[in-house]
Amino acid sequence: MKENLDWAKLGFSYHKTPYNIRCYYRNGKWGELEIHSDETIPMHMAASCLHYGQEAFEGLKAYRCKDGKVRLFRVDENAKRMASSSEYLQMAVFPVERFIEAVHKVVELNAEYIPPYESGASLYIRPLLIGTGAQVGVKPADEYLFVVFVTPVGPYFKGDGEITMCLERKYDRAAPHGTGHIKAGGNYGASLTAYVESHDKGFDGVLYLDPKEKKYIDEVGAANFFGIKDGKYVTPDSPSILPSITNKSLCTIAGDMGLTVERRHVPLEELSTFEEAGACGTAAVITPINNIYDPEEDKTYRFKTGDDTWSHKLYRRLVDIQYGQAEDKFGWVTVLDSIR
Numbered sequence: 120m121k122e123n124l125d126w127a128k129l130g131f132s133y134h135k136t137p138y139n140i141r142c143y144y145r146n147g148k149w150g151e152l153e154i155h156s157d158e159t160i161p162m163h164m165a166a167s168c169l170h171y172g173q174e175a176f177e178g179l180k181a182y183r184c185k186d187g188k189v190r191l192f193r194v195d196e197n198a199k200r201m202a203s204s205s206e207y208l209q210m211a212v213f214p215v216e217r218f219i220e221a222v223h224k225v226v227e228l229n230a231e232y233i234p235p236y237e238s239g240a241s242l243y244i245r246p247l248l249i250g251t252g253a254q255v256g257v258k259p260a261d262e263y264l265f266v267v268f269v270t271p272v273g274p275y276f277k278g279d280g281e282i283t284m285c286l287e288r289k290y291d292r293a294a295p296h297g298t299g300h301i302k303a304g305g306n307y308g309a310s311l312t313a314y315v316e317s318h319d320k321g322f323d324g325v326l327y328l329d330p331k332e333k334k335y336i337d338e339v340g341a342a343n344f345f346g347i348k349d350g351k352y353v354t355p356d357s358p359s360i361l362p363s364i365t366n367k368s369l370c371t372i373a374g375d376m377g378l379t380v381e382r383r384h385v386p387l388e389e390l391s392t393f394e395e396a397g398a399c400g401t402a403a404v405i406t407p408i409n410n411i412y413d414p415e416e417d418k419t420y421r422f423k424t425g426d427d428t429w430s431h432k433l434y435r436r437l438v439d440i441q442y443g444q445a446e447d448k449f450g451w452v453t454v455l456d457s458i459r
C-alpha cells in the first residue's frame with residue numbers, strides 16, 4: 120500500500136501511477152502489449168486523433184474487497200463497447216481478448232495503488248484508442264495506439280452524495296444520428312460549454328433532452344438517467360444515449376429485486392411523476408438526484424433521496440456484487456487471483 124496517499128480525500132482526478140500498457144497498430148496489424156512508465160505519448164503532429172477526433176475511450180474500476188481480493192466488473196462489456204466505438208470511427212479494432220489481458224496486466228502492475236476496502240475510493244482504469252497515423256485529408260489513419268492507464272479515484276460528484284441538475288434547453292451533446300451511442304472523446308468536447316455554464320450557475324451538471332425533438336429525456340452528461348415510480352425502474356431509450364454498462368446491470372438487478380423495468384422514450388412531462396431519480400455510470404455509480412431545475416418553465420422537480428429509497432437498495436446490491444459480498448448470479452465479476 121502507498122502510505123503517503125490519503126485515500127479518503129481523493130476526488131475524481133488524475134494521480135500518477137508507475138505503469139501503463141500500450142499496443143501499436145502498424146502495417147495492418149497489432150503488435151505486442153508493451154509496459155511503459157512514461158506518462159507522455161510521442162506523436163506525429165498530423166496524427167488523426169489531434170485533427171479529426173479519431174479517439175475512443177473506456178472507463179471501469181478495480182475494487183479491493185473485504186476478503187482482500189481484487190475484483191473487476193464486466194470488463195468484457197467495456198472491451199466490446201470499445202470495439203463498437205472504434206468501428207464507427209473507422210479505427211483499427213483492438214481485439215476483445217487483448218483488451219481484457221491489458222486491463223488485467225495494468226491493474227496487477229499498479230496493484231499498490233488500488234485503494235483499500237472501505238476507503239470510499241477505487242482504482243479507475245482508463246483505456247483509450249487513438250489514430251496516430253499522419254493525415255491531413257479527412258480519412259481514417261493507418262496507424263493506431265491503444266493505451267491503458269490507471270489512477271486511484273474517489274467520488275465523481277463533489278458534495279454530500281446527492282446532485283442537483285439543470286435541464287439542458289440550449290445545447291446538445293450529440294446529434295440524433297451522430298456519435299452519442301459511442302464513447303468518443305468528441306462528445307465530451309461538445310459538452311464542455313454546457314458543463315461550464317451549468318456549473319457557473321451552481322448545478323452539478325445537466326440533463327440532456329433528445330436532440331431531435333427536445334421532448335424526451337436523454338441522459339446526464341457522463342451518466343445515464345433513471346427514474347423510479349410505482350414499483351418501476353424507468354430509463355430512457357434513445358439513439359443518442361451512450362449504452363451504460365452500469366445502467367444495463369441495474370436493469371437486471373432491478374428486475375431481480377421485483378421492480379418492473381421499462382426502457383423506452385421518457386417524455387419530459389413524466390419527470391413530475393417520478394418519486395426518485397438518479398444518475399448511473401462507472402464513475403457516478405448511482406448518484407441520487409434531489410432536484411432538477413427547468414430554466415424555461417422556471418420550475419424545480421424534487422425527488423426523494425436517502426436510505427429508504429429504491430435507489431439506495433439498488434446501489435447496495437450493485438456495490439455488494441462488485442465487492443464480492445452478494446452472490447454474483449449473473450457472472451459479472453472477475454477476481455484477479457494474481458494480486459494478494
Ligand SMILES: *Cc1c(COP(=O)(O)O)cnc(C)c1O
Pocket residue numbers: 178302338339340341342343361362363364365366399400401402
Ligand atoms: C461512459 C458513459 C456513461 C456511463 O457508462 P458506464 O458503462 O456505466 O460507465 C454514461 N453516459 C456517457 C455519455 C458516457 O460516456
